[in-house]
Amino acid sequence: MIQITTEQMAVFVATLSVAILSPGPGVIAVSQGAFSLGRRRALTYGWGLAIGASVWCLFALLGLTALFRVAPWTLTALKLMGGAYLLWIGVKMWRHAADPLPDPAQARARGLWAGMALNLSNPKPALFYSAVLLSIFPGALGLADKGAIYAVALSVELLFYTALASLMALPALRQRYFASKFWIDRGAGFAIAALGLSLILRP
Numbered sequence: 001m002i003q004i005t006t007e008q009m010a011v012f013v014a015t016l017s018v019a020i021l022s023p024g025p026g027v028i029a030v031s032q033g034a035f036s037l038g039r040r041r042a043l044t045y046g047w048g049l050a051i052g053a054s055v056w057c058l059f060a061l062l063g064l065t066a067l068f069r070v071a072p073w074t075l076t077a078l079k080l081m082g083g084a085y086l087l088w089i090g091v092k093m094w095r096h097a098a099d100p101l102p103d104p105a106q107a108r109a110r111g112l113w114a115g116m117a118l119n120l121s122n123p124k125p126a127l128f129y130s131a132v133l134l135s136i137f138p139g140a141l142g143l144a145d146k147g148a149i150y151a152v153a154l155s156v157e158l159l160f161y162t163a164l165a166s167l168m169a170l171p172a173l174r175q176r177y178f179a180s181k182f183w184i185d186r187g188a189g190f191a192i193a194a195l196g197l198s199l200i201l202r203p
Contacts, residue, residue: 004137004145009152012136016156019128025086025192026053026119030161032093032188034168035177042169046161048115053125054154055116060129061146068127075123082121083200089118090193097185122199129153 020027026049034042056064068075119125133141133149141149167173177184 039169052119086196093189
């Protein structure tokens with residue numbers, strides 16, 4: 001039986017919605033993917049990003065932050081590996097900015113698993129979800145409560161990335177991308193690499 005209240009869930013949805021609107025590697029990557037590959041390919045990639053982000057919520061519900069407190073080196077290791085992965089993605093985007101547009105039919109790299117990998121490379125959502133869950137749901141959570149919270153988190157993440165991919169794939173925005181592909185790709189690559197570097201260097 002679910003014990004959490006409607007008010008608590010509404011606050012959770014509002015807090016999560018505001019948080020995922022802030023620019024991060026997932027937002028940058030799915031926007032650039034929608035520009036270059038179109039809505040259909042970007043949606044699959046976006047859904048992978050949503051699932052990857054929601055997995056951190058699941059980990060937080062299962063007590064991942066308790067592990068971070070008991071063994072701080074695990075968080076450090078995750079930050080280093082995640083930061084290195086984001087750096088690699090950013091450098092690839094920077095180096096290939098001058099390449100011609102890929103054929104959407106052959107663009108297999110930007111699929112569900114690639115999206116999941118990108119958002120799982122950044123452990124910050126685990127800390128965010130843990131802090132939010134502790135502040136909004138301070139009491140003990142049963143299995144049904146945790147299931148409901150995860151379902152809501154996944155739904156919000158899916159809705160956000162679906163909307164973002166669909167918006168950024170609009171013809172008018174794609175035409176602007178085509179005219180400035182080199183600089184947009186360079187900017188996206190730099191931003192993702194910078195996020196990866198900050199993840200490695202920030203204590």
